Amino acid sequence: MAVEQANLCTPQDAAVVRTLRVFRDPHVDRELEPATVLxxxxxxxxxxxxxxxxxxxxxxxxxxxxxxxxxMSNSVIEVPPKGGFSFDLCKRNEMLAKKGVNPPSFRxxxxxxxxxxxxxxxxxxxxxxxxxxxxxxxxxxxxxxYMAPNIYCCGAGTAADTExxxxxxxxxxxxxxxxxxxxxxxxxxxxxxxxxxxNYQGHVSAALVLGGVDVTGPHLHTIYPHGSxxxxxxxxxxxxxxxxxxxxxxxxxxxxxxxxxxxLVTEAICSGIFNDLGSGSNVDVCVITKGGKEYLRNxxxxxxxxxxxxxxYSFPKKTEVLLTKIIxxxxxxxxxxxxxxxxx
Amino acid sequence: xxxxxxxxPENSLLGPEADSQRTLYPYVTGTSVVALKYKxxxxxxxxxxxxxxxxxxxxxxxxxxxxxxxxxxGASGEISDFQEILRYLDELILYDxxxxxxxxxxxxxxxxxxxxxxYNRRNKFNPLWNSLVLGGVKNGQKYLGTVSMIGVxxxxxxxxxxxxxxxxxxxxxxxxxxxxxxxxxxxxxxxxMRVLLYRDRSAINKLQIAKxxxxxTTISRPYSLKTYWEFSAxxxxxxxxxxxx
Numbered sequence: 001m002a003v004e005q006a007n008l009c010t011p012q013d014a015a016v017v018r019t020l021r022v023f024r025d026p027h028v029d030r031e032l033e034p035a036t037v038l039x040x041x042x043x044x045x046x047x048x049x050x051x052x053x054x055x056x057x058x059x060x061x062x063x064x065x066x067x068x069x070x071x072m073s074n075s076v077i078e079v080p081p082k083g084g085f086s087f088d089l090c091k092r093n094e095m096l097a098k099k100g101v102n103p104p105s106f107r108x109x110x111x112x113x114x115x116x117x118x119x120x121x122x123x124x125x126x127x128x129x130x131x132x133x134x135x136x137x138x139x140x141x142x143x144x145x146y147m148a149p150n151i152y153c154c155g156a157g158t159a160a161d162t163e164x165x166x167x168x169x170x171x172x173x174x175x176x177x178x179x180x181x182x183x184x185x186x187x188x189x190x191x192x193x194x195x196x197x198x199n200y201q202g203h204v205s206a207a208l209v210l211g212g213v214d215v216t217g218p219h220l221h222t223i224y225p226h227g228s229x230x231x232x233x234x235x236x237x238x239x240x241x242x243x244x245x246x247x248x249x250x251x252x253x254x255x256x257x258x259x260x261x262x263x264l265v266t267e268a269i270c271s272g273i274f275n276d277l278g279s280g281s282n283v284d285v286c287v288i289t290k291g292g293k294e295y296l297r298n299x300x301x302x303x304x305x306x307x308x309x310x311x312x313y314s315f316p317k318k319t320e321v322l323l324t325k326i327i328x329x330x331x332x333x334x335x336x337x338x339x340x341x342x343x344x
Numbered sequence: 345x346x347x348x349x350x351x352x353p354e355n356s357l358l359g360p361e362a363d364s365q366r367t368l369y370p371y372v373t374g375t376s377v378v379a380l381k382y383k384x385x386x387x388x389x390x391x392x393x394x395x396x397x398x399x400x401x402x403x404x405x406x407x408x409x410x411x412x413x414x415x416x417x418g419a420s421g422e423i424s425d426f427q428e429i430l431r432y433l434d435e436l437i438l439y440d441x442x443x444x445x446x447x448x449x450x451x452x453x454x455x456x457x458x459x460x461x462x463y464n465r466r467n468k469f470n471p472l473w474n475s476l477v478l479g480g481v482k483n484g485q486k487y488l489g490t491v492s493m494i495g496v497x498x499x500x501x502x503x504x505x506x507x508x509x510x511x512x513x514x515x516x517x518x519x520x521x522x523x524x525x526x527x528x529x530x531x532x533x534x535x536x537m538r539v540l541l542y543r544d545r546s547a548i549n550k551l552q553i554a555k556x557x558x559x560x561t562t563i564s565r566p567y568s569l570k571t572y573w574e575f576s577a578x579x580x581x582x583x584x585x586x587x588x589x
Binding site for chain 2: 217230232245247275
């Protein structure tokens with residue numbers, strides 16, 4: 001059996017091979033079945049704390065070959081697809097980046113997102129600019145995502161990641177609501193998000209501000225791309241977070257009323273919009289209280305188009321109009337109604 | 345295949361002896377300086393910390409010094425380079441005094457001198473690793489400017505270096521106005537320094553505020569700011585769900 005020829009790259013691999021050797025019963029002259037090997041190896045992966053082990057194990061598995069009496073002569077065992085993110089190409093990408101070949105820039109929401117806890121609940125705020133490198137690709141995008149009727153989440157980082165992650169957890173929360181028959185709790189959303197993000201070791205570049213009100217009260221959390229979370233009375237994330245945090249640190253106090261809270265959030269987002277190049281356009285605000293939520297889309301529009309021609313744009317009349325009579329084309333083919341050339 | 349027996353140095357144009365003389369990275373650094381123009385002159389604030397990497401090595405570093413009769417210089421970045429700049433400026437002021445012509449270098453002139461020094465050092469790939477803030481009053485004219493280690497210089501109504509650019513400038517942009525009184529100016533500077541204290545890891549709670557007016561310069565004694573840590577969410581962050589973090 002070619003287990004011994006396995007590529008031993010780490011001490012953990014050596015431990016796995018040792019286990020395999022033990023399992024091979026010396027009294028019965030029979031090769032280890034591939035399924036047994038898989039089970040043993042999977043058990044080792046589950047018990048090991050670090051995920052880097054996974055890539056090494058997949059390397060190890062592929063280097064084993066079974067020359068058994070069964071129909072598997074010199075065939076590499078088929079590893080069932082693990083699903084989800086494959087980290088195999090990350091090393092290659094790093095190597096390429098060192099040589100100067102950079103991956104294409106993706107759409108990021110260089111952003112200012114904030115949240116604060118006030119007297120009756122939570123207020124979330126966000127700017128509305130989405131950037132692709134140095135270009136503004138969306139002047140008025142929505143960064144406050146729906147999670148549950150009582151929970152909303154602002155997202156900064158790669159736009160696709162924030163959308164996908166919040167959508168996914170939102171559906172999971174709804175299924176959970178059906179299952180339990182209760183209103184979702186903020187900590188549920190928090191745990192689902194942080195487990196997912198930690199699983200992908202920071203490659204899902206989503207920095208979130210999660211806020212909501214549930215039976216246990218108002219909650220505000222920040223979630224970082226690597227999966228760590230904080231529970232805070234006020235929070236900011238994104239490229240404009242320092243500008244917004246400066247406003248919060250100087251002006252926040254406990255027990256703000258709803259209007260004071262909205263004003264402070266708007267001020268913080270404006271500070272981000274005007275002092276950070278990655279943020280701009282309008283301010284979105286979302287107020288969540290025990291009674292319900294209020295999504296104030298474009299609550300403030302401090303960047304209107306200043307000079308617009310009232311007459312609009314008149315296209316120059318270059319082509320002369322010769323004839324205003326329309327002559328239909330002669331039909332060569334007769335059209336039969338209800339032709340099912342392609343049945344569904 | 346390229347077989348090279350010896351490794352070519354990247355800066356082969358400069359020669360081997362140039363390496364030992366160039367500043368490659370800063371060692372003992374000071375953090376941000378914040379300054380603003382007010383009714384009678386300039387107010388500048390800087391804390392007194394000198395960090396050695398991630399250690400707080402020196403806690404009584406005076407990062408603001410008066411230059412001549414009309415100027416006040418604050419610096420962040422490498423402390424030894426700041427001391428070197430002070431030596432250059434000392435020489436400059438000395439020569440100016442020796443002329444004994446009743447004229448003295450004002451803040452605009454000192455700022456220009458510093459810009460030339462910083463820019464020329466950067467062109468030789470041997471920068472003075474500092475971001476400087478130069479403020480002063482001469483003949484009733486207030487002046488506040490800044491020079492960075494690569495020679496970027498400009499003047500404005502309020503300036504900041506380092507982290508102050510990200511945390512203090514937004515506050516100053518919103519709340520600064522012409523003809524601030526002394527108390528208002530100090531309050532505004534303290535607001536900025538408090539935010540910096542909360543959010544800059546190399547900041548310490550021991551700062552000095554310096555004032556320069558037509559009459560002269562005063563650098564206050566070191567003091568500390570009051571901070572507030574009693575938010576209820578800080579007291580018990582796991583209130584909503586026991587066992588979380």
